Amino acid sequence: MSTIASSLIFPAIASAQDIKIALITGKTGALESYAKETETGFMMGLEYLTGGKMEINGRKIKVILKDDQSKPDMARTLLAEAYGDDRVDLAVGTTSSGAALAMLPVAAEYKKILIVEPAVADAITGDKWNRYIFRTSRNSMQDGLAAASTIKGGGSIAFLAQDYAFGRDAVKAAKESLAMVGSKANVVHEEYAPQNTTDFTAAAQRIFDALKNKPEPRILQIVWAGPNPMNKLADMKPERFGIALAPGGNILPVMKTWKNYAGTQGTIFYYYDFPKNKMNDWLVSEHTKRFKAPPDMFTAGGFTAASAVISALSKAKSSDTEKLITAMEGMEFDTPKGKMNFRKEDHQALQAMYHFKIKKDQKNEWDLLEMVKEIPASEIPVPVKNKR
Template structure:
């Protein structure tokens, strides 16, 4: 019988030390994980883009314990401004995948630009996480397997709003471009999907840069004033919201209630005079109760003297998806990442989200709010009527997989 001699303790210790130092040296020499963040930092949606970037960077900080690394590899974020222009968005994403050799990309602010970017992800076989663009086509007709969305969709917005309209008459006011028309189309479908008995009696589309709402509002009032109660005007608007100007026309004369979609904090703080008005929103800093949101609210308030906004939370959600994905697939191979991310759950300021396997849309709760009567400070704007769980939002699958 051959006797195997034990390895001397000193020699074994030396081997372990050598192996450990080699692993550490490998981690230290491993290439950076590169992430492209594309956003419309100039143009009409500049405020949204800046919030997204802030939230994304804070998300990476929180999720990596301040180290800004995953599995020992440093995270390098390359930020590009597409100015909300589809052609530029497409070019910048190709540049990020091709020249910068990024492992994964996130973007962008404008739905038009995001839609232009989708085929680029397919061409390069690299994952694109869409945040904060909302057009339904992104996870619908224009989708491909490399596309994942942490942002909510127009249909999720619409389903949340529809859940608050049980009966009566509804009119819509929206901007006359893809976002607005997509939102109203989704709104009408959502009413049917939620079993609402409310009937849509009018749709009004105004130029995106409108400042005078007298004529379109009067047309809405005329269409609603004799219809069954309750009478609701649903406002879907990106950027400075027309709520104040419409309220000045006294819709209550006709028994019409206004239902604004949630907006960024600088817009909503101008709504103080409309206490009791209700609407729906995908994030307000005071609503979610979890460790990540607690940290975000505290840190953002400390650093910026104001609480985080809707798109700040969205950027942090995208960071959660990036960290979870690259932890699962360290080599960042596009096909392996796409497979691993299907059904993947990840942490966000709204709680745990999951990418639906069928179309890679992040399923998430929404919030029914009421504008507060007693506001303690300029950011104390909304009170929660009800969190609407994702399970109550019957989001259809519309991609052609």
């Protein structure tokens, strides 16, 4: 896969003094929209944080874009190409958890930093982690703990998830999270479906059969990347069996199809109207002006990764890997969600999450969610799972 340089914004040929950053995303395939949002957010973040100059410490910033098509082998190859042939100072990526996991050993081999965004698998900052890995995106345990904090009572839970690394990792984390928050709810069923599933009839029937005679409340948690099956499940009228749907947050084009399910609750790591800070105000205003729509959650993620990059380079006053690691361990930095910091033990960014419900009275096509509660990072006790 050839390198695609963002030559509309940066010089096509970098000088030796340029800071070079590889941004690797899965712009081809099922997660294309996530990748495009990440790229948009990353570029807007660099623009905002450098005052439009696209330079730091007196050095121009050059971003090299690569598409790994969400394929682990290609992700590994492109990262090696970035570190070796392109001689980037650091890299950011990628969209798929499977592809991100394949990249981790490459960072260790080349002794260069990889900031993981937006992949969420716990293993990235868990048993597959190495000291060159930092993650700005939330992980599966943060998702799980946020959701579990809303289900502390009794009842019965079933899961529907995609049958690959993200889905299975998320359900595992969700079950562990329920135990950690002391929830009395019992998990009675786990259903895993292929990523490209379009007919959920058989899966839904198995879930309904497992839940319908169990203690209330009966909750079906949906863990799904890409086009979400909530509408199809709702059409099967789970309320006949006293079953409530609990979707995880999704991208705006998906969530705006949920308008008929006002009052349905879930958790999400970003919705443009929730955080109140100067950085998010600029992102929402500028993105709406440029794209006629508010920023989505992966746009905010890309912006957050850019903030981590600029904060690290500014603090280290160097692009040397060891100086960057020293600067980044425990580093606090501003994001559209507010303050985050990289935990020293595993380099996971600790961050707030949000408990939402779908609005009944929506003023426009993007007025979708009402915040029930911000869940601060201090209430999300993410366990350290690496072997440092």
